[in-house]
Amino acid sequence: MNTTPLYRQLANHYLDAIRSGTLKTGERFPSIRLMMEKHAVSLSTAVQICRELEDYGVLEARPRSGNYIRQPDTPARPAPLALPPPLDAEAYVGIHQQVSSVLKASQRATIKVNFASAYCAPQLYPLKTLQDNMLRTLRQDPHLLDTAGSTCGHIALRNILARRALTTKTHLTAERIVITNGATEAINLALRAVTRPGDTVAVESPTFYGLLQILESLNLRVLEVPASPHSGINLLALEQLLLGPERIKALIVIPNLHNPLGSIMPDANKARLVQLCAGHDTVLIEDDTYGDLVETEHPLSTLKHWDRTDSLIYCASLNKTLAPGVRLGWISAGKWHERVEMLKHTQSHGCEALSQLAVSAYMGTPSYERYLRRLRKTLTLQRQHMSEAIQRYFPQGTSVTNPRGGTLLWVELPREYSSMALFHEALKVGILISPGDIFSNARRFGHFVRIGCGAPYSPRIDEALRTLGQMLKRPS
Amino acid sequence: MNTTPLYRQLANHYLDAIRSGTLKTGERFPSIRLMMEKHAVSLSTAVQICRELEDYGVLEARPRSGNYIRQPDTPARPAPLALPPPLDAEAYVGIHQQVSSVLKASQRATIKVNFASAYCAPQLYPLKTLQDNMLRTLRQDPHLLDTAGSTCGHIALRNILARRALTTKTHLTAERIVITNGATEAINLALRAVTRPGDTVAVESPTFYGLLQILESLNLRVLEVPASPHSGINLLALEQLLLGPERIKALIVIPNLHNPLGSIMPDANKARLVQLCAGHDTVLIEDDTYGDLVETEHPLSTLKHWDRTDSLIYCASLNKTLAPGVRLGWISAGKWHERVEMLKHTQSHGCEALSQLAVSAYMGTPSYERYLRRLRKTLTLQRQHMSEAIQRYFPQGTSVTNPRGGTLLWVELPREYSSMALFHEALKVGILISPGDIFSNARRFGHFVRIGCGAPYSPRIDEALRTLGQMLKRPS
Known part of the structure; x- marks a missing residue:
């Protein structure tokens, strides 16, 4: 039995056609309607096929015209079919320095809009x-x-976290x-x-x-697997990597509201990812820091939900x-x-009890759920305003992600722009952004910017985004 | 110029005499008075010579009779002249398990006296x-x-810690x-x-x-250097080790109120230790957790005080x-x-601010110094009571350290006793002790017990010590 989901089987089929030249660059791709008929699949499967191909960078959507085949290795996206070259440890050392030079430059400046x-x-x-709650x-x-x-923390908080995990079907x-x-x-x-x-x-x-900084500090070699705003980590690329000569000891994935992509992995992908890693003895480390910020009617699953071998490590934060x-x-x-x-005990012993107890007292009440719902709604509004302003002020050809929650937008500028140059120029007038370069060691995101939408939209924010847009449009 | 302190030169002189057989086991050692005359040295130098030789295990004091030469390699003390055999990594792994089996056994039991x-x-x-202060x-x-x-912590607390360090001449x-x-x-x-x-x-x-648990968790090889309750780490043994084939990357020392020995290194030893490590490119890590508990009229120095190369790492705790x-x-x-x-940033980011600020508010007032003085006095009283009771109830031949501060006594039972057996027997009746075995991987402290004196002396404590004494005296 073929366990590959149908949409991916069909996406592979089209990938082969593109690779072999049956479908050529610039050619129009079959419409959704045509695919539904041809393969007898549902609308959602047909859409999924197109997204998958978009993620691989071989398809581009042109407004009011349809999908077209494009050069697969455009540097505007993570290189899709070719894997990023494995970085050697020496090349890798340095991301911390790059990140901290960015952070230190920010600390020295007077920030007006962050x-x-x-x-x-x-x-x-x-x-x-x-x-x-703390005072009480x-x-x-x-x-x-x-x-x-105690080393493991206060049992009151641990009980509440275990109970709350049930909302994401996580045991x-x-x-x-x-x-x-x-x-x-x-x-x-x-x-x-x-x-080790x-x-x-x-x-x-x-x-x-x-x-990346944690990995560097632990002297670990890092391989980067392309990921997309639609569905997160590219499973085909990962599979290729796992089948390759290099033993991958662990994989860190942010499945729900990825930072910076905002992606939420579809359930099928989550299931497949867990299975893939188990099959290759690669420990999957799930970072679920942003999961509670997802705005959705249907509860999401975590990767942990799909883990059958008890070998996945689930991490999260308040x-x-x-x-x-x-x-x-x-x-x-x-x-x-x-x-x-054991490692927690020898690294820092148990955490202080006060905040654990204070937080438990709050998280155990229905008002916590109400607060989260309100927060998600507010953030959605803020993201919308920010996204609209970016599209209004930034150069033509800029694209912005549309995540289903959280505080982050991942903005792709036309590739001739340098977000690091923008970072330095903006800093001079007190505007702080995160340049794309620090989110990878592969030098693929030099024209990306991560924009935080944590603050309510205001004239000051609007003005700052307009200023950024002007800086970008000004001939340098 | 010979930079070795005079007392050590003379101690070496006597060690040679013992090694060569000029002075024989069982023979009486020259009296303090005789040494003062013979070498034209002060009382304190003569005493220091005897202590040094005691630390090496070649001298034993017999009450009302004087000092006698003894077999140097009695297992009652850290092997003095022969270095402990270097432990290989495999042999080492396991101290955590041993320690945590002791800790877990304690957690399962109902403890009446700890x-x-x-x-x-x-x-x-x-x-x-x-x-x-916290509420305010x-x-x-x-x-x-x-x-x-912030990663480094709140500047208010850091300022106070820097100012307080001046009391131990530490910059x-x-x-x-x-x-x-x-x-x-x-x-x-x-x-x-x-x-690494x-x-x-x-x-x-x-x-x-x-x-030892931290070292194991970081996959570090460990060498143990003999140390004594009088003067801490044995510098001759350390020197031998540093001159040996194995590169020693770092050395962790608790110079003031060693846990469990209670030793306070003399200033001359501190200076020499710092110099020795600098000369061998061995990073000295000073653990000054107990320094504030030393009861002394003259302020102590830290190792950091003697550091001229800015290469020592000073650690402490509240x-x-x-x-x-x-x-x-x-x-x-x-x-x-x-x-x-960088490592703090990637390991756990900054600590929470509340306790830092609350503690700063208190430590900045004179009442903090008053509190410390009172605490030291109280602890001295508690140690005295405990020590007397141990000598009253424990078998003949038991010796107890007499530290100049802190909460800990290091009790040496006659060598036929097993402190691990005592640990398990005592636990059955709700009395918790620290067996000597967990303080080393070299199996030299199986007849030692660490006794905490943190609690005011009481009939219940007296009774518990009596029970321990009876357990020891009962034929097994």
């Missing part, structure tokens, strides 16, 4: 409630300060959750548990620069959804739990 | 003041929860201090900054088991002196600062 933050504006967080917890529990916290056992200092420590522990320095780890390309000042993440490491617990 | 804790009893800590900070500072803390620069999740994370970062897996790191033998529930440590890494900052 588009580089992935956080929401302070007023969107339930800070008063949290503060009240602090007054009520006299043993908070006189007892050292976590409270006793096997370890509370960490943010998702950063969680990912760190996951990597330390399953790799010099091992190779794969990530999505682009991906959150913080992950840092983005609840409050930037609360450094609480967690890790559920399946069969690696004992090793992760 | 002698295994290095903390003070809750009522000795200024918990009310801390709680009040939380009410006053609305941005605590809405801003992510720290606030801007180059990084606040950590306890000393555990500080040591972790120090080791990650200067070693497979490197060799030296430690004192015995030493705090937590350090966890034992201020409150077990406050997980704040710090690291001042000298020339390794940038690397440590």
